[in-house]
Amino acid sequence: MSDIKERSPNQLMAFGIFGGLIGIYLTLLLPLIGDIIGGPIADIIITIAPAFGALGGICAVMWGADAVRRVAKYGLGTGVPSIGQIAMGMGIIAATFGLAIVKTYIIAGPIVALVTASVIGFIIGWFAQNVIKMKIPVMIRCMTEIAAAGAIVIIGFSSAVAGNFEFNNIMLHVYDNGVMLAVFWVGAMAILHPFNACLGPDEKQKRLLYLAGSTGAITMAVIGIAAIMTLGTSGIITFLIGVVLWFIFYKKFWDEVYLDASSVVGTGLIPKTEA
Amino acid sequence: MVLDLTMSMAILALMGALATIAGCLEDLESDVGSQSNPNSQVQLAPQMGFLHRIYNKAVSGEPVSNGLSAVVAGTVTSVLLSQNYYSLTAIVIGAFVGAIILAIYATTSYAGRVASQARFKQPLYMDIMRYTTPTIMAHNFIMNFCLVAICYIQYEILGYPFTIPFLALIWGISAGAIGSSVGDVHYGGEREFQNREFGCGLNTALSGRIVRKAESGIRNSIDNVWFCAKFGGPVTGLALGLTVFFSSWPTTIWGYTWTAVGVGILIVLVFIILNRLLEISVRDAYGPYKEEKNEKEAKA
């Protein structure tokens, strides 16, 4: 494996947790700041606030994708997608719990969700390692990380649709109209797809992270479309930022492909090999 | 909404027909891109020295990728419906957006997987990328349209408790699960190893040694879908159509009672018997591959 210039797991974990949480909290803080400032700037701040939730979600997607990469390298026996599914399964349970349980202390919601997800992930990882006996050394750590990333992805993108992460608000804007399923599934794809798409002996972390950014940005664009239904203008902004980010990351991903691939040709016959 | 029996049967028939088309196109879409389980051979081929010109659409398993396109289509449709768009327009635009998203994922997986196989010298063919991706989109669009139409009927007319994106996700996953368990076998078991004798089974030693020559020229994914559309796709459609039809038919006729559940179980029993009859006829037709062991011992 290419050990040169790889981002360490801790670096990405910090990026995912802090980036994710800052993004999520900005959806709540910016409107408050806007109320204090007042005037036309306040309107702008309040309108763009939900987009930060989605940006936080992208940070968590990149972290989650790297965690999937580390654990799926060992070969899970059921393909890469299963781990993305379980991540979002845990994430959605933990996120709903965390946001609902805090009641009036809304501000604690995402952190409670993060902790709950980590605990559930740790327990599942422990069971997988010690009861099912999967013999994957990084299982417990990665399962914990993936579950936590899943929870941040769910809360981040949900708050981009609902405007903030207050539970009744999310229930009204994300659960009732079924957008939660889009967050759930497109978010799961965003986490599991990068490693799945780059699977192979010459897989590189840099390419994978750019792809993770691109899948996260696609999720942001889709969520932006959904947010047009609930928030109007804010949704359009989320959508546009998502598309621009997607374009940047997708371009970077292709640059890496051109560098890494054996050859990129317009067309041609199959090169001669021994077979 | 309460409908009389004739009307509910008509709607059920319409749903069954839509599901049949959706199932068929779902399988063909996965064959165009070479996805799901048979793709493991396409992935393995360069390692065995068999470089190829087949798309490598590793957007995870079929259920997951179909769930993705269906849920995006369903979500966009609900957004448009909430803006008072005409329902048919909403479903068409939704299905188109779903197809675009899937196509983006498809391009990244083809490029990503080929780039990760650099050491086997597998080239990335841009012409394959350029004309296979729209074909994937076209197939996926029809599938999305049919599935979201089913969900629209179930939600708006039949009054299911789940919303359109939720139903779209479930039917998308289900269509994918059926597509990968039915139609893929035709692609993986027969088309990828068409140069072997029919009915010989596939020796594990042949893994990765896929056919790379087409009826004319070098085989690509469009040649594969041409073949699978003859049998694998339609049978997949049949499976999804039967699923949608029979899962609602008992309750439509007999109401929400134990009788309906009983009829459902009866249908399952009929399937078991049909499978058994098929098993007997196939065993007779192809015969045993090996001699009885006792005879071998007798010879020795």
Added chain:
Amino acid sequence: MLAIEPSLLIEYVLLIAISGAFICAAVHFMPVGGAPAAMAQATGIGTGTVELAAGSGLVGLITASYMYANEPEASMVLVVAAGAMGSMIMLASAMFSGSLIYAFGVGVPFASAQVKKDPITGDRQDLYMSKGTQGHGIPTICFVSGIIGAALGGAGGGLIYFTLMQIYTPLIAASAAAVAGVFTMGVFYVNAVIPSYGVGGTIEGIHDPKFKRVIGKDIFTSFAISLICGIVAVLIAQGMVA
């Protein structure tokens, strides 16, 4: 604070844990051969365990939820049976169509590698296995085992949905179905993935020696994790009261 009494809450938590165990058991019954089965190299359905269990179980969830929506007074058993029915029909139709492909598209007789004789029909299996494969197609024992699995999966999904509806409907009538549905999917996926790791991606069904070896610890794991999910589900209801 809550209208529901504690004894009932414990019952709900246990019901969710049992449904998790059902789903986990369901995966073990499904004759799933993974990628080799799609190439007619191994017995069973040519797809992954997680997705097949999910695909059939979620159809069961649709039928169960529709049954519940139309008969709100329906007994728990009826809702669960409706879920099992939908799930069984999906898998039966998928397996039968798969058989058609094995029979006429690939041209192989159905044979299992794990047993010498089909326990139900008594047919010899080993003679019908082609060279270099681990069996192919879906023999009767696998078919029946798969149907049992689908019934368990659909029943498990229906049971979680029913239980959650009991908890949430008094609190949030309008959103109850959505929250219960999403939560069911979450629990469903967690419980479908865990046994898939246990069986290592492929299993032939009830007659597979692997079945006896792993089912105990997998069900224990699923039960424990679903218990946590159940507790979380009940605690979410506490949050809804405020």
